[in-house]
Amino acid sequence: MAVQRTFSIIKPDAVAKNVIGEITTRFEKAGLRVVASKMLQLSEREAAGFYAEHSERGFFKDLVAFMTSGPVIVQVLEGEDAVLKNRELMGATNPKEAAAGTIRADFAVSIDENAVHGSDSEASAAREIAYFFSATEQCARIR
Numbered sequence: 001m002a003v004q005r006t007f008s009i010i011k012p013d014a015v016a017k018n019v020i021g022e023i024t025t026r027f028e029k030a031g032l033r034v035v036a037s038k039m040l041q042l043s044e045r046e047a048a049g050f051y052a053e054h055s056e057r058g059f060f061k062d063l064v065a066f067m068t069s070g071p072v073i074v075q076v077l078e079g080e081d082a083v084l085k086n087r088e089l090m091g092a093t094n095p096k097e098a099a100a101g102t103i104r105a106d107f108a109v110s111i112d113e114n115a116v117h118g119s120d121s122e123a124s125a126a127r128e129i130a131y132f133f134s135a136t137e138q139c140a141r142i143r
């Protein structure tokens with residue numbers, strides 16, 4: 001598997017819990033490298049645009065309210081098989097179903113406030129990275 005990039009959000013609940021460093025350390029220990037990172041307070045428009053695919057779902061309004069409830073950290077992670085590796089580190093969407101030792105099992109309490117987002121495919125990663133980062137904010141390969 002080639003080196004890939006994926007997109008991560010450390011959501012407002014995890015930022016409020018003061019575990020930005022602990023979550024980022026998990027990425028690094030798993031061989032993923034942070035190649036872009038910033039803290040943002042999302043507007044309603046930005047959060048709704050990011051989750052547009054869920055706009056017809058019953059939880060959409062609550063999701064947008066949660067994602068705008070405090071600052072988030074958006075990151076680009078690079079490494080071998082980065083999309084799948086990050087999904088494995090995150091665990092299941094619902095923390096109650098997340099495997100022991102995953103980020104969501106350890107730091108999240110509910111499906112509404114589940115600590116992290118990670119792209120579900122390379123195509124999503126490319127779209128999500130471009131949504132939040134300009135070309136100049138994305139470092140070239142760091143080695």
Ligand SMILES: Nc1ncnc2c1ncn2[C@@H]1O[C@H](COP(=O)(O)OP(=O)(O)OP(=O)(O)O)[C@@H](O)[C@H]1O
Nearest residue numbers: 054059063092093111112113114116117118119120
């Ligand atoms: N049934 C639900 N009730 C409440 N919130 C939900 C529900 N399903 C999903 N969500 C919220 O919407 C987000 C996006 O849902 P999706 O199905 O894309 O999950 P995911 O890919 O595991 O999560 P993410 O996209 O945040 O990485 C979830 O992370 C969660 O916060």
